[in-house]
Structures are given as C-alpha cells and as structure tokens.
Amino acid sequence: MFNQILLLIYRLxxxxxxxxxxxxxxxxxxxxxxxxxxxxxxxEPSMYEAIFSEEHRPKVEQLYLGLLNEMDGTPxxxxxxxxxALAFVQGISATALWKYRQNVGSVIEEFVxxxxxxxxxxxxxxxxxxxxxxxxxxxxxxxxxx
Numbered sequence: 780m781f782n783q784i785l786l787l788i789y790r791l792x793x794x795x796x797x798x799x800x801x802x803x804x805x806x807x808x809x810x811x812x813x814x815x816x817x818x819x820x821x822x823e824p825s826m827y828e829a830i831f832s833e834e835h836r837p838k839v840e841q842l843y844l845g846l847l848n849e850m851d852g853t854p855x856x857x858x859x860x861x862x863x864a865l866a867f868v869q870g871i872s873a874t875a876l877w878k879y880r881q882n883v884g885s886v887i888e889e890f891v892x893x894x895x896x897x898x899x900x901x902x903x904x905x906x907x908x909x910x911x912x913x914x915x916x917x918x919x920x921x922x923x924x925x
Contacts, residue, residue: 781838782807784830788871790815791823800867802860824879827871831881840886843868850910858907865906866897 786807793799794815803809830839846865850858872891875881883891896902 781830781835784826784835785842787815787819787826788823788830789867791819791826792867792871794820797867797870798863800860800863802864803867806864827875827879827881830871831875831883836882836884836887839868839872840884843887843890847910850907852911855904855907858910862897862903862906865894866903869894869897 786809789800789803789807789809790813799811804811829835843865846861846868850861853861868887869891872883872887873895876883876888876891894902894906897906
C-alpha cells in the first residue's frame, strides 16, 4: 500500500512539472504508462495524509535513511540519482508538513528543515557529506518494492 500511495504522489509530482527521477521509477516500478485520473488529482490531500499516517510514516523514514546509507562510500559523481530521490522525499515531506499540516516525524522534519534548498549544488554536497557520516541502517531492499 505504501508504494502505491508513493507512486501516486510521484505521478502528481511529474504532472506538476517535476523532472523524471530514474532511482524513484526503478524503486516504484513505474514505467510512465499510467495516466492520472481526475480523482487522483482531487485526492492529493488524502494521499499525503495516508503516506504520513502512523502506519506509513516509518517507511518514509526508511526510504530517507536507506538513500543516505546507499550514498555512504559512493563517490559523489555517482550519487546524482540518489540525490534527486532525496530531493523528491524532501519536497513531498515539506508539502505534507507545511501545506497539509501532517506530522512527518522528527527525523523527516529535521531533514525538511535542514535541507530545504536541494536545488543548490552546495546543499547537495552538504547532504552527500552528511550521508558519509550516517550510521548504517537497513538498506532499501527488494522486500520494500511493490
């Protein structure tokens, strides 16, 4: 269920002009063939409520920490897709926090507040450097895929 909701939010992101993120598409198994319905557009607030519900909020945190863990030890030049995915996670989390007033949890809220300018290369480098100092967490696995 989590990945289905995240996929809908990703499709809304693309619909609103967001750039394709290869890492997210591979993680979600998205091939670009499914169009959004008018119901999907109208249900955006409930999608954010669901993704940051008590049930799914830890999975957003796992996604964030898993991406940081995946960057640990990887040269910066090879982290572009992961940084794009983290910018997406930051963006949807900021939307949930400020637009929809959702409780995103303390870890994600700290990420949202501390990295609100991931469109700036210096901020991406700062996030990359943070990833080099994050204690190892459970990595993203195929078990998390839809």
